[in-house]
Amino acid sequence: MTAKEESEENVIYVGNKPPMSYVLAVVTQFNSGSTEVVIKARGRAISRAVDAAEITRNRFVQDAKIKEIRIGTEAITNEEGRTSNVSSIEISLSK
């Protein structure tokens, strides 16, 4: 296993499922021994990523701290070949 694959294991990508799905994924990562979990999202899922981080911290992993929050812009190419920009967020939780 390469170093990159190892780090990717700690990343939870937030999409359109209910927030608790992602909370469960984050809690599972911490319970399996990870000391840092990164929650990533783009576009409208950004709000859900913040929900997942907050619910995890407030209810399930109360010793988890917000280590870093980064925002950015990614270019996405759609099926017709047009590119558009979408905002992104990365929330690093550590304990």
Added chain:
Amino acid sequence: MTAKEESEENVIYVGNKPPMSYVLAVVTQFNSGSTEVVIKARGRAISRAVDAAEITRNRFVQDAKIKEIRIGTEAITNEEGRTSNVSSIEISLSK
């Protein structure tokens, strides 16, 4: 004018308008001499707050830096008296 009122002038609250409305508000704040502008949002508007910060930084105020990003949880009481939790974000831009 008290110190609190002065600091409130630098806060842009993001709601349901198009992101460019808030970009304009942020750019106007910087152009009026502010060196720091705080973008705040709750719930689903969080994604739009990130959009507003990114568009401001990438297109209009390119020397603006992200000073700090904070997330939190606020309790909201609805008209029926029930309380529910909502996530919040504060993005501080400085130049």
